[in-house]
Amino acid sequence: MFAIPLAENAELRPLEPWHAPEYLEHIERGRAHIDAWINWAALAIDLDSARAVLQRYADRQAADTARLYGIWLDGTLVGGVMFVQFDAKGGTCEIGVWTEPAGQGRGLITTAVRHLIDYAFTVRGMHRIEWHNKPENLRSRAVAQRMGFTLEGVLRESYLHNGVHQDGEVWSLLTHEWKSRATPTG
Numbered sequence: 001m002f003a004i005p006l007a008e009n010a011e012l013r014p015l016e017p018w019h020a021p022e023y024l025e026h027i028e029r030g031r032a033h034i035d036a037w038i039n040w041a042a043l044a045i046d047l048d049s050a051r052a053v054l055q056r057y058a059d060r061q062a063a064d065t066a067r068l069y070g071i072w073l074d075g076t077l078v079g080g081v082m083f084v085q086f087d088a089k090g091g092t093c094e095i096g097v098w099t100e101p102a103g104q105g106r107g108l109i110t111t112a113v114r115h116l117i118d119y120a121f122t123v124r125g126m127h128r129i130e131w132h133n134k135p136e137n138l139r140s141r142a143v144a145q146r147m148g149f150t151l152e153g154v155l156r157e158s159y160l161h162n163g164v165h166q167d168g169e170v171w172s173l174l175t176h177e178w179k180s181r182a183t184p185t186g
Helices: 017-035 047-062 108-123 138-146 175-182
Strands: 004-007 010-014 067-073 076-087 092-099 128-133 150-161 164-174
Touching (some): 017 092, 067 108, 108 128, 108 175
Antiparallel strands (some): 067 076, 076 092, 150 164
16 A cells, blocks of 8 residues: 655545445535535445445546545545546546545645646656636635646536536646746746
8 A cells, every 4th residue: 555645644545445434434524515516425325335436436547547546634534636537548637626624724635636746747648637626616726726727718507516507617737837837947
């Protein structure tokens, strides 16, 4: 197993099918908060469906089309980051995030996203990373801005969430933009 430190008491680790009981407990604690922004929480309503969600991502990781990581704070799963889609051949991917309230305001998502961006660009040679969020999700928007993503536009009423057509922002970050941020200028 590997873990990447995010803070003194927090780490990023793969989130795998055997974590299903812990994952379901996390989703139950954060369901109302998470579901306000994405339908992620609705996918796990019992142990079998929680295990199925995690297995689906394990299968997609094996196919090199997605990856899923959890964020543990003081030994408790409080959120996660993921490659929602990962197209190595095309050089594009999308990063997604979620957290329960206990994981907010500590910079954990931002730090975890930085690791995913670095992996995508420097290890996997991706060209473009996308970030999607609701315009009113100011926390998500702030992470995209801190990481240097550019807002490309708003897809008006582009997806159905909780029975309502929602707008979605699309942000992007290109490899040369990330590398120029990491390179000191003289």
